[in-house]
Amino acid sequence: MSPGDYGTKAVPSYIAAEAETTPLPKITVPEPAPPASPPRKLGDLPMRVVYKVVAVAAGVAVLGAGAAVVLLNRDDPDTMAAAPRQSAVVGLPSAVSASSASSAAAPAAGAAATPGLSPLSSPLSSPAVSPAASVAASPDAVDPALAAALKDPRVPALPKADRRLRDLPGRAAATRGLVKDRRSGVALPRFAKGWALATPTPFASRQLLPRVKGASYRGMLVSCPVPIPEQETLRDTAFLAARWTLNHHPSGATITWTASQPMKAGKRKGWLLGYTVHYTLKGEKRVSAAALALVDVPEKKPAVVFVTIPDSQKKRWRDINTVMSSVRAL
Template sequence: MRVVYRMIAVATGVVVLGAGVTVVLLNRGDSATTTAAPRNSADVAVPSVVSASSASGAAAPAAGAVATPGLSPLSSAPPSPPPSTGTSATPSAAAVASPAADADAVDPALAAALKDPRVPALPKDVRRLRSLPGRAAATHSLIKDRRSGVALPRFAKAWALAKPAPFASRQLLPMAKGASYRGMLVSCPVPIPEQKTLRDTAFLAARWTLNHHPSGATITWTASQPIKAGKRKGWLLGYTVHYSLKGRKRVSAAALALVDTPETKPAVVFVTIPDSQKKRWHDINKVMSSIKAL
């Protein structure tokens, strides 16, 4: 019986021991499963995070590429400044105040003349000097005005040489009976600021000639045309000067030629003849057709 009991006890121990081993093995398997699950979970999560990061990184540079040309869509480095194209707002604003822009501004003297009610704007089209009434006086020779760089007719009888100052040359008609104003033919270097074109300079010079007409005189244009004085270019203006003397309205026929001389300021040849001496008006045509550059 003792043997039987011992065998039963051994068997029971074996069973208990096997159960313990089984529990241990089962516990190990559960532990391995538990450990593996987080690893597998991490393995799944890491690619998803990387994908999200990649997607985010691609989206941000793409937006930056619009605002900053040349930025690589996948670059994590700070964007380099875009190359200068020369079309920014700053240079264009600076160009407005640049010397080149200022150079295109209207000269103050010309701007003042354009606002002068005594002198209307020149006609836009070319108008030729018409033939004025009368018969041209005889000429003796040419007056060579070397100070101004031009030659002009020297009339023989009707006109008399006079002291040139403040001009370079001067000829005068005799004073008509009862008149306080007479014909005058003068030449000189242009006494006003030279403009960008001969036409504009002639316009200013014609306004200046009002200083040699009765007070309150105004101008209407009769001619505006380019001319040649020998080989030199020039511009001719014909005009009627309106004024009042002793309460009576009077006019003078006048013309001015501006000649582009080679080494000096442009030369002005100016002639004006009042209506009291209108038989000499055709002398204006003679003068304007005879001017030569020296």
């Protein structure tokens, strides 16, 4: 047996200790990757997130419905008129219903605005209003002078229907030509008897009846440019002018209407008012017959022709008809 060949015998420990050994390879165990987060379920989300999602979805649905209402109903007056009635049927106040509809339709109106509406308005919340309704709903829009006259207890509102000036009693005086008031732009009859021309100030023309013994008030016929603020219509301007004539009647005088009608002053339009003036003199109730013609004068303020005759001179009342039928624009 050769040296180092021990056969199947056990190798002595001291020999095994001295034998060469091969170093073991280093084994590295890789760390496992963290498992992917499983998808969250609705029950795992915080409630505030759920509420936000629901609110956004509801908002989108409302906006879509509002846009559809605006696009479908923008040219359908029957649908627009029926909207307030629908809110009443379901028991909601119409103001609340209109407000909600306006809020819902506002974004859609911003994207495709309906002509004639404010971006903050909707067809349901902005119905058309007639000028008459606007004035009734907004008294501040009325001229202050007219608003004051409508509240004046001395002057009742004009008759709603036209009322023609009737023939007054008495015998009309003769006339001779016309008084041409170029300052006012009108011509009126000049009476030949009974009446006398007088200093016009503060008017543009003036004629007077003679004084009656024991009476401090006498008949007067004058013309001038309208001395009050001009209104939208000849009728309203004439109404204010008639109120102004109370300044030339005894204190405390009041009016009752006898006529209110459109008139022609030559080729120009006008408005005629007839009225009775009531007042008290020396404790006695008295009246005057009066009339006023307001004439539309080109390129000037309207002209006023005003005549008043007290009952102490009632034989001259028919002259009022002569004046009103003879007024002409120059």
